[in-house]
Amino acid sequence: MAWYSGEACGQKTVGWSSSSLQAVYQGLETAIMQVYSFLFVTSVISAASSTLITEIQGIAYQSSFAGKKVSNVTGVVTVKSTSGFYLQGNKTPDIRASNGLLVYTTSTSILGSVNIGDLVSLGGTVSEFRSLSNPDYLYQTELASPTNITVLSHNNTVAPLVIGRDRSPPTQKLNGLDIGTDGFLTVPNNQSLTSTSNRTLEPLLYGMDFWESLEGQLVTIPKPVALDFQNTYGEFWVHGDWPVTGKNGRGGLSLTFGPDGVPDGNPEAVIVGTPFDKTKNPKPAVGATLTDITGVVTYQFGFFYVIPLTAPTILSLPDPTIPPTNIISDSSDNCSLIFGDYNVENMAPTSSHIPAVASHIGNLLRIPDLMFIQEIQDNSGPTDDGTVNANITLSALINAIAKVTNITYSWASIDPVDGQDGGQPGGNIRPAFLYRKDKLTLVSGSPVGGSLDVTDVVGEGYKAGISFNPGRVDPLNPAWNSTRKPLVAHWQTSGGGDLFTINVHLSSKGGSTTTQGDARPPVNSPVEARTAQVNSVANFVQQILNKDPNANVVVAGDFNEYIQTRSVYKALTSLLTDIDEVAGIPEVERYSYVYDQNSQQLDHALVSSALKYRGAQFEHIHVNNWAPTLSARISDHDPSVGRIYLC
Ligand SMILES: *[C@@H]1O[C@H](CO)[C@@H](O)[C@H](O)[C@H]1NC(C)=O
Ligand SMILES: *[C@@H]1O[C@H](CO)[C@@H](O)[C@H](O)[C@H]1NC(C)=O
Ligand SMILES: *[C@@H]1O[C@H](CO)[C@@H](O)[C@H](O)[C@H]1NC(C)=O
Ligand SMILES: *[C@@H]1O[C@H](CO)[C@@H](O)[C@H](O)[C@H]1NC(C)=O
Ligand SMILES: *[C@@H]1O[C@H](CO)[C@@H](O)[C@H](O)[C@H]1NC(C)=O
Ligand SMILES: *[C@@H]1O[C@H](CO)[C@@H](O)[C@H](O)[C@H]1NC(C)=O
Ligand SMILES: *[C@@H]1O[C@H](CO)[C@@H](O)[C@H](O)[C@H]1NC(C)=O
Ligand SMILES: *[C@@H]1O[C@H](CO)[C@@H](O)[C@H](O)[C@H]1NC(C)=O
Ligand SMILES: *[C@@H]1O[C@H](CO)[C@@H](O)[C@H](O)[C@H]1NC(C)=O
Numbered sequence: 064m065a066w067y068s069g070e071a072c073g074q075k076t077v078g079w080s081s082s083s084l085q086a087v088y089q090g091l092e093t094a095i096m097q098v099y100s101f102l103f104v105t106s107v108i109s110a111a112s113s114t115l116i117t118e119i120q121g122i123a124y125q126s127s128f129a130g131k132k133v134s135n136v137t138g139v140v141t142v143k144s145t146s147g148f149y150l151q152g153n154k155t156p157d158i159r160a161s162n163g164l165l166v167y168t169t170s171t172s173i174l175g176s177v178n179i180g181d182l183v184s185l186g187g188t189v190s191e192f193r194s195l196s197n198p199d200y201l202y203q204t205e206l207a208s209p210t211n212i213t214v215l216s217h218n219n220t221v222a223p224l225v226i227g228r229d230r231s232p233p234t235q236k237l238n239g240l241d242i243g244t245d246g247f248l249t250v251p252n253n254q255s256l257t258s259t260s261n262r263t264l265e266p267l268l269y270g271m272d273f274w275e276s277l278e279g280q281l282v283t284i285p286k287p288v289a290l291d292f293q294n295t296y297g298e299f300w301v302h303g304d305w306p307v308t309g310k311n312g313r314g315g316l317s318l319t320f321g322p323d324g325v326p327d328g329n330p331e332a333v334i335v336g337t338p339f340d341k342t343k344n345p346k347p348a349v350g351a352t353l354t355d356i357t358g359v360v361t362y363q364f365g366f367f368y369v370i371p372l373t374a375p376t377i378l379s380l381p382d383p384t385i386p387p388t389n390i391i392s393d394s395s396d397n398c399s400l401i402f403g404d405y406n407v408e409n410m411a412p413t414s415s416h417i418p419a420v421a422s423h424i425g426n427l428l429r430i431p432d433l434m435f436i437q438e439i440q441d442n443s444g445p446t447d448d449g450t451v452n453a454n455i456t457l458s459a460l461i462n463a464i465a466k467v468t469n470i471t472y473s474w475a476s477i478d479p480v481d482g483q484d485g486g487q488p489g490g491n492i493r494p495a496f497l498y499r500k501d502k503l504t505l506v507s508g509s510p511v512g513g514s515l516d517v518t519d520v521v522g523e524g525y526k527a528g529i530s531f532n533p534g535r536v537d538p539l540n541p542a543w544n545s546t547r548k549p550l551v552a553h554w555q556t557s558g559g560g561d562l563f564t565i566n567v568h569l570s571s572k573g574g575s576t577t578t579q580g581d582a583r584p585p586v587n588s589p590v591e592a593r594t595a596q597v598n599s600v601a602n603f604v605q606q607i608l609n610k611d612p613n614a615n616v617v618v619a620g621d622f623n624e625y626i627q628t629r630s631v632y633k634a635l636t637s638l639l640t641d642i643d644e645v646a647g648i649p650e651v652e653r654y655s656y657v658y659d660q661n662s663q664q665l666d667h668a669l670v671s672s673a674l675k676y677r678g679a680q681f682e683h684i685h686v687n688n689w690a691p692t693l694s695a696r697i698s699d700h701d702p703s704v705g706r707i708y709l710c
Contacts, residue, residue: 116152117160134186163279165205227305235321240583246325253582270330274367277360289347292693314350315662326627332660342374350381365577397558403431405702411444421463432502440490447489451478472497494566520606527610542595560709567620601634619668639669646681677708
């Protein structure tokens, strides 16, 4: 009788036993023979009944045994915790049905009665569990209220399934319910629920199905590479020694388009949870390599996890040096303009990160002629006292840059109405431009706009202009409720160039569901608002281009959205071109933010046709996402720098 078949028969054994794999087979067969003998001799039960773990897990997300009592479930205890233990039973050739299962109990007497390596049989009630407070997550299959626990033998070994050798995750798609041209980023979201659709698992095609097909199983992640920093619980994402796509030069996995043109959600990544033995996970950086991780696949907090038996250690960290940009100002070239973009994360006059940001702008971005800055707070920072003026905050940053470079920027910004633009309460964050007066100045003739002044496009052809300079774009449009209104400025360069710039900071993704949550496609909140905001900006750009089709226009900032969510950008990308595209940045190197499994781009610069045809240079300066530790990171976003040609 082949108890363990095929895939789970790795050579690597886990720490609690020295028995060989052969002993597993022998132990299980002996145990089964003992049970048979018992039945034969006593004839107490007329029809032998048992439920296999693979039957309980089934080939869909929800167990068809949910709510039912089962008896005589047999498996080897692979790991114990204070809230239960994991059992591993026999494997069938059907890769869709997991042979691992959580037995849920907090009873110390039950937990005390089984040991790792014990082959046990027990009864209980199959349950699909998810916390009531988190209806957006998937259910976890478990055996609750365990009864009739019989230890059949001790010291059995379960060989972990080695991911990458025995099975490998698919690399592009998360879930078969993510129907639409933008895949998991398709709008509208939440068209169906994983838990109620009862799709049959397709683990070769869909990453969530792959991990679900391993639920409760003991696995090894060989040669893990960290894909982000640890979160506040000490958890972090990895991929192991298996095929991946979207790999960037640092070692992270970038959100990209797959070969079929559908966004790639990196389902080959998995999050590493808090170790069972209470050892502490290390604090990785993106691209750190670690010792092999053996643990159990489970679902919690919105994601498929591997919970390690014990913490891995870091083997290597990537090079901590961040090279400065190669885009350097050239005094003999009076046509080009260098601009930078940086979300400086809640900067107040007292912020301790001002000198570091100043050093990034001075030493790494090398003093761009014009900076698009987001998240400048008012003079009282997060203190909610009605202050909206930010001149002290801006001066503090400008003075800090001057200390590093001897160059004193000028600034342009418009105070919001108190409490109306979202962000940290009391902070009144807003976009601002810093500019070098020796390189460019605001075109004169229009007053500075107020918070609620609607900026119009005026004039014709090369004389096109804006009615407030700087001004706010469409500030009364409800699309901008509770978020930062875009800042538009019209510039004249010392070389005679003319340029319109719009600095944006769209609504953030708060309220979204996890990429591996129940709702499919995952809820991308508030995608309707971001779409309306992009439409508002596009409408303004269209007005400029209607007056002057050859106008030089740059729209840049924190869009809080991936370019792969094409439906959001449609209105703008039909007028402007992503500068990453113009500059030919390899797709995998386009990222400004690392979150969960993905290196992703939230910060973008888009340029008008006139600029596109003259070509451009662009660089992402990964000073924050390449930080050696999370605490060394200065902002959650990376800055960028580019060169455009105005004539
Ligand atoms: C328990 O399961 C085993 C293996 O499936 C079976 O042979 C045995 O008869 C079952 N025992 C009982 C008491 O149902
Ligand atoms: C879900 O699908 C599986 C396999 O197709 C089936 O056995 C099970 O009964 C279904 N469950 C529900 C709740 O429809
Ligand atoms: C426990 O064992 C008793 C007697 O062997 C049996 O009648 C009962 O059905 C079993 N219960 C479960 C949940 O396995
Ligand atoms: C299990 O293994 C341990 C250590 O190898 C040994 O001390 C113990 O006696 C074994 N238990 C049984 C029941 O074989
Ligand atoms: C997704 O839709 C379901 C109804 O199909 C609803 O119950 C649920 O609240 C929605 N999820 C979110 C996060 O909006
Ligand atoms: C900030 O603005 C106030 C009010 O206009 C002014 O009195 C103050 O001098 C300014 N401070 C700086 C540092 O610009
Ligand atoms: C700034 O100016 C001072 C005094 O002229 C000079 O000593 C220093 O080297 C300059 N620093 C930079 C970065 O240019
Ligand atoms: C914007 O806010 C106003 C007033 O608070 C409200 O009436 C309106 O419904 C909101 N619009 C949107 C699109 O949220
Ligand atoms: C720009 O440079 C060109 C070539 O060096 C020169 O002819 C022209 O006068 C310059 N324009 C301005 C406005 O400085």
